[in-house]
Amino acid sequence: MSFRIDQLPKKKYVVPGNAACAGCGMMIGLKILGMALGEEAVLSIPASCAAVVQGLTPKSGVAMPILNVPFASAAAVATGIAEAYRMLGVKGHAVVWAGDGGTADIGFGTVSGAAERNSNIIYVMYDNEAYMNTGIQRSSSTPRAAWTTTTPTGKHERKKDVALLMAMHGVPYVATASIAYPQDFYRKLKRASEIQGFKFIHLHAPCPPGWRYDPAKTVEIAKLAVETGAWILWEYDNGQLKLNPPSTVYVDRAKRKPLKEYLKLQGRFAHLTDNDVKMLEEEIEAKWQTVLALAKAFPQRL
Amino acid sequence: MKTLTIQKTALTGNYAVAYATKMAKPHVIAAYPITPQTSIVEKLAEFVEKGELNTSFVNVESEFAAMSVVYGAAMAGARAFTATSSHGLLYMYEATWWTALSRAPVVMAVVTRTIGPPWNIHVEHNDILTLRDAGWIIAMAETVQETFDLTLQAFRIAESAALPTAVGVDGFVLSHSTEPVEMPPQEVVDKYLPPRRPDVPMLLRPGEPVTFGNLPSDNKIHARHKVAAVYEAQQEAKKVISQADEEYGRLTGRRYGGLVEWYRAGDAKHIVVCAGAWCSDAKHAVDYLRARGVPVGLMRIRFVRPFPREEVAKLDQYETAVVYDRDITPMGGILGLEVKAALSRARVVNIVAGIAGVDFDSRHFYETIQNAIDGGYRDLVFVV
Numbered sequence: 001m002s003f004r005i006d007q008l009p010k011k012k013y014v015v016p017g018n019a020a021c022a023g024c025g026m027m028i029g030l031k032i033l034g035m036a037l038g039e040e041a042v043l044s045i046p047a048s049c050a051a052v053v054q055g056l057t058p059k060s061g062v063a064m065p066i067l068n069v070p071f072a073s074a075a076a077v078a079t080g081i082a083e084a085y086r087m088l089g090v091k092g093h094a095v096v097w098a099g100d101g102g103t104a105d106i107g108f109g110t111v112s113g114a115a116e117r118n119s120n121i122i123y124v125m126y127d128n129e130a131y132m133n134t135g136i137q138r139s140s141s142t143p144r145a146a147w148t149t150t151t152p153t154g155k156h157e158r159k160k161d162v163a164l165l166m167a168m169h170g171v172p173y174v175a176t177a178s179i180a181y182p183q184d185f186y187r188k189l190k191r192a193s194e195i196q197g198f199k200f201i202h203l204h205a206p207c208p209p210g211w212r213y214d215p216a217k218t219v220e221i222a223k224l225a226v227e228t229g230a231w232i233l234w235e236y237d238n239g240q241l242k243l244n245p246p247s248t249v250y251v252d253r254a255k256r257k258p259l260k261e262y263l264k265l266q267g268r269f270a271h272l273t274d275n276d277v278k279m280l281e282e283e284i285e286a287k288w289q290t291v292l293a294l295a296k297a298f299p300q301r302l
Numbered sequence: 303m304k305t306l307t308i309q310k311t312a313l314t315g316n317y318a319v320a321y322a323t324k325m326a327k328p329h330v331i332a333a334y335p336i337t338p339q340t341s342i343v344e345k346l347a348e349f350v351e352k353g354e355l356n357t358s359f360v361n362v363e364s365e366f367a368a369m370s371v372v373y374g375a376a377m378a379g380a381r382a383f384t385a386t387s388s389h390g391l392l393y394m395y396e397a398t399w400w401t402a403l404s405r406a407p408v409v410m411a412v413v414t415r416t417i418g419p420p421w422n423i424h425v426e427h428n429d430i431l432t433l434r435d436a437g438w439i440i441a442m443a444e445t446v447q448e449t450f451d452l453t454l455q456a457f458r459i460a461e462s463a464a465l466p467t468a469v470g471v472d473g474f475v476l477s478h479s480t481e482p483v484e485m486p487p488q489e490v491v492d493k494y495l496p497p498r499r500p501d502v503p504m505l506l507r508p509g510e511p512v513t514f515g516n517l518p519s520d521n522k523i524h525a526r527h528k529v530a531a532v533y534e535a536q537q538e539a540k541k542v543i544s545q546a547d548e549e550y551g552r553l554t555g556r557r558y559g560g561l562v563e564w565y566r567a568g569d570a571k572h573i574v575v576c577a578g579a580w581c582s583d584a585k586h587a588v589d590y591l592r593a594r595g596v597p598v599g600l601m602r603i604r605f606v607r608p609f610p611r612e613e614v615a616k617l618d619q620y621e622t623a624v625v626y627d628r629d630i631t632p633m634g635g636i637l638g639l640e641v642k643a644a645l646s647r648a649r650v651v652n653i654v655a656g657i658a659g660v661d662f663d664s665r666h667f668y669e670t671i672q673n674a675i676d677g678g679y680r681d682l683v684f685v686v
């Protein structure tokens with residue numbers, strides 16, 4: 001399945017009046033969500049930047065039905081909406097649009113519960129790798145060594161891999177995505193919307209103020225994350241795990257750009273030594289080996 | 303013409319909740335086990351498994367998720383039910399406030415239980431009363447029959463007032479005690495409960511962009527919303543509750559009097575005030591004292607929220623108001639404080655008793671009532 005951007009729906013779902021920072025990666029993701037599911041989705045949004053960027057009530061800068069919900073509750077609220085629609089015969093998708101904190105940390109029990117009982121929702125975790133709304137504090141999804149206000153010398157722990165954890169729940173659909181690859185994200189949303197049960201998409205979404213970079217470079221940085229191998233695009237669909245382009249190319253370590261190219265654009269990594277970079281590279285390689293091993297363990301069925 | 307039969311049976315309080323909920327035909331049920339609530343959801347799960355109840359029964363991983371699921375369902379226009387107790391209610395606390403300020407008409411049975419440490423599963427009212435500032439309607443049952451009736455009424459009240467409604471069922475005293483119960487025919491219930499209006503509190507549908515709960519452009523918008531949801535809606539709910547009681551009485555023959563029930567109060571000089579199952583024991587004590595010439599009556603608070611201010615104000619005509627609380631705060635009992643705040647003349651004696659499940663029977667009631675009337679207590683006593 002391939003798409004041309006100029007053939008995607010033209011209706012705008014992110015409209016003037018939204019309150020996002022210039023260069024917000026998450027907002028690019030929200031636009032693509034609108035293109036893919038704008039007429040079918042009802043969003044549950046927990047406390048996060050996504051709650052703030054809607055702008056000020058009684059108006060809204062996002063033209064989709066949105067229920068703002070408590071920080072840890074989104075997967076359960078969406079379950080309630082999905083079940084209500086099923087019982088009332090309403091067509092549509094209960095979609096969660098939540099940050100990494102609302103997903104990987106405080107909401108993880110709720111997300112895991114919804115996955116285990118296979119609730120019929122599409123859960124998108126936009127990952128800006130920290131609590132941005134409250135002023136850049138670490139989350140369990142903040143990468144090792146990254147500066148945040150609560151890790152002033154860099155985070156000492158590794159990044160929790162939420163997408164893999166969700167895949168290991170054995171749910172029907174899990175994918176990673178990046179705002180630098182809109183067609184891929186669009187296709188994954190569409191695919192998710194065809195599937196009954198729990199769907200999870202982990203969307204990498206750079207954040208200029210939180211990662212300390214020039215807002216003009218959001219897409220470039222997101223792209224570099226994939227090209228350096230730091231972010232891997234893959235898809236677990238109906239028991240099969242496979243890499244998606246362009247990550248398929250970067251299986252070969254030699255084809256990856258040096259990690260430094262990704263790191264050096266971001267102030268949050270400015271303090272890193274060459275040794276730190278090497279350590280991160282080894283950790284990334286280990287992640288690749290895990291994903292490849294899983295792709296082998298969950299092969300394409302005939 | 304088809305004849306409609308009233309079913310007479312014997313049920314525990316928890317099964318009464320389950321049968322009433324079944325007859326209300328909720329679209330979505332979500333709950334998490336905790337003693338003494340558990341047998342409500344077990345019974346409901348059994349109805350669903352047997353095909354007797356067509357509902358979406360969501361097995362959740364926590365009470366916080368239970369409240370969040372029924373919240374989402376109610377916002378999407380479904381009739382939704384949950385049940386919990388004690389620590390379960392505290393665990394869902396954030397979501398209970400969010401539900402109330404969203405005006406989501408969720409119905410919840412709270413099988414009342416004390417709060418630890420130590421772990422203790424016995425009755426107390428502190429749990430359900432934590433909802434008192436959140437904007438929930440809070441009803442308290444005295445008998446298993448009333449538990450059944452209030453549960454049915456709660457759906458009508460919640461959906462007409464657009465406020466979540468909690469039904470308090472005293473742990474073990476009601477939840478696990480078997481009493482005779484009359485259940486109206488399904489046709490009567492169907493008449494009593496109008497179909498769920500999908501636009502209460504709002505129409506949440508794909509393709510119709512509405513945003514609920516984003517930041518206010520002016521804090522006054524939020525402030526007005528709070529006054530409307532937390533205060534004004536409660537005042538309006540008083541009418542809804544009395545209509546719900548009257549209409550129920552017309553259809554089933556059982557009327558309870560709305561927010562409060564008066565018992566032998568007309569010619570009394572002293573009045574007992576209480577809520578929940580132990581009011582039956584208090585009534586026995588009143589009878590006992592009456593038989594010995596003590597002019598005492600009783601006001602049972604059926605609804606802690608909306609607070610029956612107008613009815614409570616009438617207590618000023620009595621010499622002594624003896625208010626019983628099965629809960630404790632650093633200021634004394636909750637009902638004692640609230641009743642006192644509504645009175646200017648009557649002497650109020652607040653008796654905090656029966657907390658942590660400690661037995662308090664009709665003998666304890668008449669001894670303490672007598673002592674309060676005789677001036678043997680200051681304004682606040684703890685009987686533990």
Ligand SMILES: Cc1ncc(C[n+]2csc(CCOP(=O)(O)OP(=O)(O)O)c2C)c(N)n1
Nearest residue numbers: 047048049071099100101102130131132133
């Ligand atoms: C129960 C609760 N605890 C804490 C908060 C404060 N809070 C609001 S948003 C947020 C961080 C959100 O982080 P994330 O989910 O990553 O979203 P982001 O802001 O990065 O978009 C926190 C801690 C809250 N709203 N509710």
Ligand code: SF4
Nearest residue numbers: 020021024049132207
């Ligand atoms: S802080 Fe980051 S994620 Fe939040 S709105 Fe700004 S750019 Fe977007």
Ligand SMILES: [Mg+2]
Nearest residue numbers: 099100130131
């Ligand atoms: Mg974040």
